[in-house]
Amino acid sequence: MTSTPPGAPADGAGPAIEFAGVEKTYHARGETVAAVRGLDLEIARGEFFSLLGPSGCGKTTTLRLAGGFEEPTAGEVFLDGASVTGVPASRRDVNTVFQSYALFPHMNVFDNVAFGLRRRGVPKGEVKARVGGMLDLVDLAGRERRRPAELSGGQQQRVALARALVNRPRALLLDEPLAALDLKLRQAMQVELKRIQREVGITFVYVTHDQGEALSMSDRVAVMDEGRVEQLGTPREVYERPATRFVAGFIGTSNLLGGEIAEAGPGTAVISYGPDGRIEVPVGGAAEGGKLELTVRPEKIGIGRDRPADGLCRIRGTVTEVVYLGTSTNYTVATAAGKDVVVFSQNVTSGEDVAARGDVVWLSWDPRHSYALGEPR
Structure with missing residues (x-):
């Protein structure tokens, strides 16, 4: 099976999951706490969709609303066009993989994966075939008789994934399933999850606070803060063209700059930024x-001692910090306008650093990489 192109329903059908005007509030210590506010969101069939944001932003609550573990205070949740508001989790055709995996420690791998099928009365021969096929898919063939305690963290995660997928749900909900793994294994599992999703072709809704995970795996990302979706788009869109100051600061590293408009033309503005500084x-x-107010990513900025060519954005400043990271060197530059700017310079040669602490340098970039946050005011 193949997945649907990002953001497009399959075969002209409606979205796999839809939130229409959804609100979720809690009452705690005499106060009303809004976990989700005015959520209108459609997730396409076959899409790998991520809910990304800091702790407390509402992403896990949104996932639980889709799974039936929470009910909205207002609004409706739809699965395949049918309202499931008020329908318990056990009667929704979705499965959930949690951070803890929740495997049965007394059962072996085969029995853990087969559990849901047996509860539904699936014939023994079909159970064997479906479990075997799913273990092949998650690369666990040959480990059927092992107990969870005899598996690595990554293998346990795959068992939980196989157990959820073997029931052939319309959508799979994943609540930070890689959070307990070490960095190297987590990165390997990101590749595996995307491969598995592509092969089974069902909708994955993935909750994470890790921007790297969201950017590397997703067809689309919803960046959330304080119960609202700040921006919805492809990984490239939310990284390259952040819609708000929050998104610019949360996704990757971003330099937030701004000032008074010195020149204005059709579709462009120029800000004078300190002596000889110019940002288009x-x-x-x-x-x-x-x-x-604008943002520019550190990897888009060049650094050098010579004055940049006309037509480029340019700022002058003094290097205050140099950090060598192997593939790149990060520079912090205090500009004449009083704002620190971070630059990521790729180490394309084995020579010396471009600049040292205390050096006066020029920073430059193509105006296309200046992105305005909101409208001029």
């Missing part, structure tokens, strides 16, 4: 004297 920003509706 593609933006509409700019007027001289207005204020504008």
Whole structure:
């Protein structure tokens, strides 16, 4: 099976999961706490969709609303076009993989995966075939008789995944399933999860606070904060073109700059930034004297001692920190306008650093990499 292109329903059908005006509030210590606010969201069939954000942003509550572990205070949740508001989790055609895996310690791998099928009365021969096929898919063939305690963390995660997928749900909900793994294993499992999702072709809804996970695996990402979706888009869109200051700061490293508009033209604005500094920003509706906030990613910025060519954005400053990271060197530069700017410079040669602490340098980048946060004001 193949997955649906990002954001597009399969065969003209509606979304796999839809939230329509969903609110979720809790009452604690005499206060009303809003976990999810005015959520309108569609998740396409066959899509690998991630809910990304810091702790307490509402992403896990959103997942639990889809799975039936929570009920909305207002609004409706739909699965395949049918409202499931009020329908218990056991009667929703979705399965959930939790961070803890929740495997049965007294059962071996085969019996853990077969548990749901046996409860549904699936014939013995079909159980054997389906479990065997699923263990092949998650690369656990030959380990059928092992207990969970005899498996590595990554293998336990695969058992939990196989147990959920063997029931052939319409959607799989994953609540930070890799959080307990070490970095190297987590990165390997990210590749495996995406491969498995592509092969089975069902909708995956993935909750994480790890931006790297979301960017590397997802077709689309919803970045959440304080119960709201701040931005919805492909990984490239939310990284390259953050919609808000929060998204710019949360996704990767971003330099937040701004100032008064010195020049304005059709679709562009120019900010004077300290002595000899000039930042051009593609933006509409700019007027001289207005204020504008923008972001530029550290890897888009060049650093050197010579004045940049005309047509590039440029800022002058003094290097305050140099951090060697193997593949790149990170520079922190205090600019004449009083703002620190971070630069990631790829180590393409084995020579010396481009600059040292205390050096006066020029920073430059293509104006296309200046991205305005909101409209000029």
